[in-house]
Amino acid sequence: MSLMFSEKILRLGQEVETEVKPFLEAAEQAAFSGTSRVLSAFREHRVSDTMFAGTTGYGYDDQGRDVLEKVYADVFGCEDALVRIQFVNGTHAIAAALYGVLAPGDRLVCLTGYPYDTLMGVMGFGDNPLRGSLAAYGVKVEAVPMKDGRPDLPAILEAVQKSDVRAVMIQRSRGYAERVALGVDEIGALIAAVKAVKPDVLAVVDNCYGEFVEEQEPTMVGADLMAGSLIKNPGGGLALCGGYVAGKHEWVEAAAERLTVPGIGRECGSSLGQNRSLYQGFFMAPHVTAQALKTAIFVSGLFKKLGFDPDPLPETVRHDIIQTIRFRAPEPLLAFMRGIQSGAPVDSFVTPEPWAMPGYDHPVVMAAGAFVQGASIELSADAPMREPYTAFMQGGLTYESGKLGALLAAEALLESR
Secondary structure (H helix, E strand, O other), X not given: OOOOOOHHHHHHHHHHHHHHHHHHHHHHHHXXXXXXXXXXXXXXXXXXXXXXXXXXXXOOOOHHHHHHHHHHHHHOOOOEEEEEOOOOOHHHHHHHHHHHHOOOOOEEEEEOEOOOHHHHHHHOOOOOOOOOOOOOOOOEEEEOOOEOOEOOHHHHHHHOOOOOEEEEEEEOOOOOOOOOOOOHHHHHHHHHHHHHHOOOOEEEEEOOOOOOOOOOOHHHOOOOEEEEEOOOXXXXXXXXXXXXXXXXXXXXXXXXXXXOOOOOHHHOOOOOOOHHHHHHHHHHHHHHHHHHHHHHHHHHHHHHHOOOEEEOOOOOOOOOOOEEXXXXXXXXXXXXXXXXXXXXXXXXXOOOOOEOOOOOXXXXXXXXXXXXXXXXXXXXXXXXXXOOOEEEEEOOOOHHHHHHHHHHHHHHHHHHO
């Protein structure tokens, strides 16, 4: 038994695929480059079957865990990496990086406006910062608003010249903001401009949703640290949990002492039999990321033809895997979410409903029928229930399943009209 679609949707799907074919091929080129780097690192560090054995308890002398971190560092073109299942999500990894480089009295400047919702509490923005946040810890935090969706360089250069500025943060992806994702070249230019006026400043990049989208990563163009989640791009759909911090050795070590405790740092942390999935997922990551990119390109073309407002457009050069669609009203947004959920291999029968998610100011609706709970590299979509009712879609382990999910979402929209 095959999925059934209306004649209109099938015709639109065929038209879109023909039109976006050149852009799909560009995603495959990035995958080839990334796979070449990954395979080279596996060969260089002599990855073997013995490294897939797990450790328990303290996790001392976990060869597989330690070699995997060397592989990550090589692939990301940096000195060191911390890759651990003990990170509960990307926000946790980013927070460890920030706490590692900042001390009471330091100032952190966010160069891309206010950060993603779950990082607001980490940083302590607002009149009553959360206990344990950077602000409560004694760090001064400020955000330089974006201008026309891009970093406001004159305002940034003015902000970073304050004597107490210790670190700047750049969010590569858009989060829930009406802005563009930043390319690696743009991130490198921004870091260079900041360091030209403040040479000792540390640059930390939230790299979530960006790994393997381009042929370079932020640590190759001047970032001192970057961090992300293993259930997004670098886990390749196989990692069950975890996150990473990568960059300069001194600051990766500092992040490790925030993940555990000072004096223990990275020496502890058992892998519990997860090494095989982490290695295999990282090996698959460039290819799987390309599948997600191809899905996003197809979705952009399809919903543009249906009269909605996708961003990026199919022909746009992409810097992350996120695809947004502005629906301008709650009803079509919820119909889209129902369609995406129905195209999931897991929990396809579930109806997504808005709910008060921890760390968010508005109710959020999520469509995510994933093999790994919350895995954004699998086809999923989420949206804050606020104007302009924008869906943020990402993932797709295979282009074929992502395309089918998109067609089901389009069918659900047509049926709801």
